[in-house]
Amino acid sequence: MGAPAIPAIAPDDEARSLEISRRIRDEIARLGGAVPFSRFMERALYEPGLGYYEHAAIGTSGDFSTSVSSGPLFGEILARQACQTWERLGLLASPATPTWVEAGAHDGRLAADFLGWLGANRPDIARRVRYLVVEPSATRRGWQARTLARFATQVEWADTIPAFAGILFCNELLDAFPLERHVWDAAGRRWWRWGVAVRDDRFVPCRMEADGVHKAFLEGIPEALLAVLPSGHVVEHSPGAEAWWAGAARCLQKGCLMTFDYGFEEADRFRPGRSNGTLRGYWRHRPAEDVLANPGLIDLTAHVDFGRIQQAGEDAGLTTVSLCTQHRCLSRWMAESVEAGEALTPMTPARMRQWQALSHPSHFGQAFRVLVQERP
Ligand SMILES: C[S@@+](CC[C@H](N)C(=O)[O-])C[C@H]1O[C@@H](n2cnc3c(N)ncnc32)[C@H](O)[C@@H]1O
Numbered sequence: 001m002g003a004p005a006i007p008a009i010a011p012d013d014e015a016r017s018l019e020i021s022r023r024i025r026d027e028i029a030r031l032g033g034a035v036p037f038s039r040f041m042e043r044a045l046y047e048p049g050l051g052y053y054e055h056a057a058i059g060t061s062g063d064f065s066t067s068v069s070s071g072p073l074f075g076e077i078l079a080r081q082a083c084q085t086w087e088r089l090g091l092l093a094s095p096a097t098p099t100w101v102e103a104g105a106h107d108g109r110l111a112a113d114f115l116g117w118l119g120a121n122r123p124d125i126a127r128r129v130r131y132l133v134v135e136p137s138a139t140r141r142g143w144q145a146r147t148l149a150r151f152a153t154q155v156e157w158a159d160t161i162p163a164f165a166g167i168l169f170c171n172e173l174l175d176a177f178p179l180e181r182h183v184w185d186a187a188g189r190r191w192w193r194w195g196v197a198v199r200d201d202r203f204v205p206c207r208m209e210a211d212g213v214h215k216a217f218l219e220g221i222p223e224a225l226l227a228v229l230p231s232g233h234v235v236e237h238s239p240g241a242e243a244w245w246a247g248a249a250r251c252l253q254k255g256c257l258m259t260f261d262y263g264f265e266e267a268d269r270f271r272p273g274r275s276n277g278t279l280r281g282y283w284r285h286r287p288a289e290d291v292l293a294n295p296g297l298i299d300l301t302a303h304v305d306f307g308r309i310q311q312a313g314e315d316a317g318l319t320t321v322s323l324c325t326q327h328r329c330l331s332r333w334m335a336e337s338v339e340a341g342e343a344l345t346p347m348t349p350a351r352m353r354q355w356q357a358l359s360h361p362s363h364f365g366q367a368f369r370v371l372v373q374e375r376p
Pocket of ligand 1: 053058066067068069103104105106107135136142170172173176177244286372
């Protein structure tokens with residue numbers, strides 16, 4: 001049997017990608033020949049009305065799957081865990097409001113699974129809950145409002161995170177922030193910023209001067225490591241994701257921030273096997289050969305540096321409660337629900353398959369980390 005055929009690009013998608021390409025080319029020309037990769041990624045993913053996340057479907061019909069798209073079990077586990085946390089924080093005692101803030105809600109599926117479980121299992125809490133979706137895009141708000149029509153009285157929207165007491169959650173959000181790449185030049189003993197230029201009507205990588213903004217990050221790389229680092233080694237960092245997390249921490253009056261994503265911890269930051277960085281493009285569940293081709297048509301993403309996110313939260317006054325694999329985190333929560341005699345949800349064969357996807361090391365269990373930080 002041959003490999004499955006690669007689907008054709010739909011004419012509308014191609015037209016959107018061509019328009020984004022045209023706009024990026026104009027910007028490159030205006031700026032004298034190059035833009036930083038972070039700017040290219042920002043326009044490719046988020047250009048209003050055109051960018052990848054203004055159109056993307058997530059799941060089997062899209063380009064990639066997530067814990068959310070694997071089925072309702074993920075939202076159900078989170079809803080039960082939220083009840084535990086709200087109780088511990090004193091947010092279930094009247095007149096407090098149990099608040100759950102979700103960022104990166106995309107089409108609202110997780111919110112529907114979460115609120116569906118609460119309504120069926122904890123109607124007393126479901127009546128009082130405040131589910132706040134932080135969503136800057138009008139397009140995605142429209143999708144979310146449709147998915148969540150039956151929960152209209154429980155859901156609110158905001159462009160940015162307000163001051164809140166409760167839990168802020170995001171799944172696969174931090175990996176979607178535009179990132180910076182820097183390439184080591186061993187002979188010149190210096191870093192070049194990865195830029196994007198145009199050659200023969202195609203986007204190609206180019207060298208740009210490393211901006212002062214990134215100096216602190218690059219200066220933090222130990223001398224002993226630079227002495228042995230081969231030329232061409234790429235380091236990536238995501239100032240946008242770090243600033244967003246620090247901002248969320250400052251908005252948190254009481255409670256916790258919780259993020260699920262693929263990534264690595266501090267000790268693994270400079271692992272030799274990752275000398276080309278972790279930037280990837282995905283289209284129809286396949287890795288893209290060229291991350292600069294077809295902007296707006298493919299997903300662009302990179303591993304989250306959990307060491308730096310953790311530091312950003314701690315610098316903003318949070319305490320790290322846990323940083324562990326998704327397998328470990330969800331298994332602990334499942335075990336606690338069994339011990340407490342609270343059957344989470346009937347474990348049908350479909351839910352067993354979802355549990356496998358969420359927790360098995362070859363699916364989301366091992367590569368995904370869960371960071372929980374709390375305002376003490
Ligand atoms: C990889 S998708 C994950 C979607 C969903 N959480 C899931 O797990 O299926 C990332 C989502 O985050 C959204 N996003 C990116 N930056 C954002 C921001 N600053 N605030 C809210 N959402 C954002 C993207 O538009 C996209 O919908």
